[in-house]
Amino acid sequence: MSAESLSTTPRTTLHRLRERARTDRADLHAVLEAGLVCHLGVVIDGVPVVLPTGYGRIGDTLYLHGSSANRSLLTAAGQQVCVTVTLLDGLVCARAVFHHSMNYRSAVIFGTARLVTDAAEKLAALRAVTDHLVPGRWAHVREPNRKELAATAVLAVPLDEASVKVRAGAPKDEDEDYDSGIWAGVLPAALTFGAAEPDPALTGEVPVPAHIAALAGRARGTAPIT
Numbered sequence: 001m002s003a004e005s006l007s008t009t010p011r012t013t014l015h016r017l018r019e020r021a022r023t024d025r026a027d028l029h030a031v032l033e034a035g036l037v038c039h040l041g042v043v044i045d046g047v048p049v050v051l052p053t054g055y056g057r058i059g060d061t062l063y064l065h066g067s068s069a070n071r072s073l074l075t076a077a078g079q080q081v082c083v084t085v086t087l088l089d090g091l092v093c094a095r096a097v098f099h100h101s102m103n104y105r106s107a108v109i110f111g112t113a114r115l116v117t118d119a120a121e122k123l124a125a126l127r128a129v130t131d132h133l134v135p136g137r138w139a140h141v142r143e144p145n146r147k148e149l150a151a152t153a154v155l156a157v158p159l160d161e162a163s164v165k166v167r168a169g170a171p172k173d174e175d176e177d178y179d180s181g182i183w184a185g186v187l188p189a190a191l192t193f194g195a196a197e198p199d200p201a202l203t204g205e206v207p208v209p210a211h212i213a214a215l216a217g218r219a220r221g222t223a224p225i226t
């Protein structure tokens with residue numbers, strides 16, 4: 001399998017609705033690019049715990065960050081973890097309750113997590129996380145100082161073993177239901193940013209920077225994978 005394809009290991013092989021699988025690495029990158037929030041699954045004291053966090057990507061490494069007291073990040077270090085990213089593209093309303101669904105793009109990543117200790121990698125990872133959320137933000141703001149870096153934990157997860165699943169399009173109903181007269185269709189969904197709200201504590205005239213204006217009032221990551 002080429003480096004451009006996603007791994008198909010026993011645990012990344014879709015069993016249900018296999019035709020929804022996407023096997024190009026570019027599709028994984030596209031889902032990660034469009035998403036903002038991932039869910040980190042880690043076993044803590046024998047219990048599977050799933051927590052949402054922000055993330056960034058550099059090449060084929062996913063970076064998650066949090067407080068250096070963050071229990072799930074610290075526990076994950078050296079452990080097998082599962083990270084998911086989900087994009088909701090629409091609510092699929094079928095003629096039958098059974099066939100209701102959602103349009104989505106989602107990624108599931110398995111790997112051994114690594115706590116980032118190298119200072120340069122940690123800084124690059126924090127930049128990736130920051131600029132993934134708000135492109136251009138890192139260059140605009142004060143970088144973390146030593147104390148802030150010490151208070152921040154960064155976890156690296158390799159993108160070696162991952163799957164991508166996509167549902168798009170109209171509902172699929174039973175043949176006998178198509179003439180039922182029941183409305184069916186898709187309600188598209190997307191994450192949309194509102195107008196920028198300046199901090200009331202801003203002092204003096206501080207214009208909204210271009211990288212904020214570029215996001216305000218816009219939908220995020222709506223381009224579907226075909």
Ligand SMILES: Cc1cc2nc3c(=O)[nH]c(=O)nc-3n(C[C@H](O)[C@H](O)[C@H](O)COP(=O)(O)OP(=O)(O)OC[C@H]3O[C@@H](n4cnc5c(N)ncnc54)[C@H](O)[C@@H]3O)c2cc1C
Nearest residue numbers: 011012013014015016086088102104106107108163164165
């Ligand atoms: C927004 C959203 C809503 C959903 N709602 C439902 C729902 O209400 N009910 C329901 O049954 N399913 C829902 N799904 C689909 C669900 O995520 C699973 O794909 C499905 O339930 C099959 O589960 P399984 O354990 O049989 O997967 P299997 O096919 O056995 O999973 C095997 C492997 O395939 C990969 N895989 C499975 N699902 C996904 C995925 N979604 N994205 C990427 N890789 C995947 C993983 O690597 C996994 O380890 C939803 C998905 C999304 C993104």
